[in-house]
Amino acid sequence: MGILNCTPDSFHAGGRTMHVQAAVDHALAMVQQGADIIDVGGESTRPGAQRVDAAEQIRRVVPVIQGIRAHSPVPISVDTTLSSVAEAAIQAGAQMVNDVSGATEDAAMLPLVSRTAASVVLMHRLTTPDKDQYSHQYETAPGYADVVTDVAAHLAQRARAAMDAGVPAQRVVLDPGFGFGKSVAQNFELLHRLRQITAMDHPVLVGVSRKSFLGAATGDADPSTRLPATLAAGLTAMQSGAAILRVHDVAPHAQIRAVFRSMRGC
Numbered sequence: 030m031g032i033l034n035c036t037p038d039s040f041h042a043g044g045r046t047m048h049v050q051a052a053v054d055h056a057l058a059m060v061q062q063g064a065d066i067i068d069v070g071g072e073s074t075r076p077g078a079q080r081v082d083a084a085e086q087i088r089r090v091v092p093v094i095q096g097i098r099a100h101s102p103v104p105i106s107v108d109t110t111l112s113s114v115a116e117a118a119i120q121a122g123a124q125m126v127n128d129v130s131g132a133t134e135d136a137a138m139l140p141l142v143s144r145t146a147a148s149v150v151l152m153h154r155l156t157t158p159d160k161d162q163y164s165h166q167y168e169t170a171p172g173y174a175d176v177v178t179d180v181a182a183h184l185a186q187r188a189r190a191a192m193d194a195g196v197p198a199q200r201v202v203l204d205p206g207f208g209f210g211k212s213v214a215q216n217f218e219l220l221h222r223l224r225q226i227t228a229m230d231h232p233v234l235v236g237v238s239r240k241s242f243l244g245a246a247t248g249d250a251d252p253s254t255r256l257p258a259t260l261a262a263g264l265t266a267m268q269s270g271a272a273i274l275r276v277h278d279v280a281p282h283a284q285i286r287a288v289f290r291s292m293r294g295c
Contacts, residue, residue, distance in 0.1 A: 030066040030106065030275040031059035032238065035089040036073045036081075053096035060103045063283030066125065068275060069093055069118070070108030074129050074209075076161040086114045091121045098122035106150070112137035119145050125202075127234075127275075129154060129209070131187040143195035150202040150234050151187040153180045155210025163208075164242040170212035177222045180205050181229065188231055202273065204234040208242060216242040220265055227270030235266040236275035260285055 033056050056067045071089035072081040081089075086109055094105055098121065106125035107118035112135045115126045119141075127150040132138040134157075142149045155161070155171055173179045184203045191201045205226050207216050219226075220237070227233045237243065243258040244250055256278055263274050263282055267289050276282045 030068050030234070030273050031056065031062075031064035031279045032275060032277050033059070033067055033069045033093070034073065034108075035069060035071050035093055049092045049096060052093045053100070056093070056097045056103075057100055059279045060101055062280040063286070064103065064279045066104045066106055066273070067097060068106040068108050068127055069097075069123070070127075071114070072109065074108070074158045076158055076163050076166075078158050080157075080159055083111045083113045086111065087117045090114070091117050094118055094121040094123055110134040110138070112141045115147075116141055116145070119147055124148065125150065127204075128152065129158075129204075129206070131183070132191065133187070139191050139194035139196060142191070142200075146200075148200040148202060149191060149196060150204050151184065151191060152204035152234075153183050153187075153206040153209065158209075161210060164211055164213045164216055164240070165245040166241075167212040170215060171210050173215065176211060176215040176218050177225050180219065181225055184226065185229060188229070198230060202232045202234050203229060204236065207235065207237045208240040211242075213242045213245045216240075217246070220262060220269075223266060223269035223271065227272075232272035233270065234273040234275055235263070235271040237262040237266065238274075238276045238278070256281065264289065 033052055035052055069090050071086035105123040106127045107115055107123045108127040109115055110128050110130040125148040126142055129152045131151040188201050192198055205219050238259050239252040239255040243255050247258045249255050260281055264285050274282055
């Protein structure tokens, strides 16, 4: 899943663009590099980011989705927690909603997904991004009894809510929310024990691309220098059963996927 942030304030410059044609061109380039899905967002979810209202999100993402769809049949996801944005994006050609709130922020989200036959990504988080902080900034780790067990239980509850709303199980994707309300150590515990999440009855999306917990391990304060760490974490996630990697850098991830598939075929 190639990241396409139509925002001015995402944490990594490589994934953001505000000009419609530039965004469309970047999306099509990611498809050529091997992206299976393009994830278009109009609101940054980095810690401390300011909220963006529905009208502005729609203004940012709909022309881009329409532009991509005019040139490619690639599946498109919209990264939003608001049902009105999701509905406009689906009408423009998106087939998936990537909801970092786990569809808890807008009660109309799951009924919308159900009636439009879209897929949905349900992510775990503790709080909204504007109230969150980077993983390495936690002086005291968030209070999980056991981070993996707690995240799995939350995701199971959200998956059940989606199915109760009429979304088929095969269209529900789970995301443990790396970097969202987790300390550095808790993120690595999630990665180490990811099979507890991938053993659940839904595909799992992993988004670790260039995140601060990787920088804490390598000493790289600048997200632009974290590609090798991202590739290592992505390969670990694939080995643990992740179905989708959400990434800024499609081409190198396509290479490690090709090697992983070749090894798996032995």
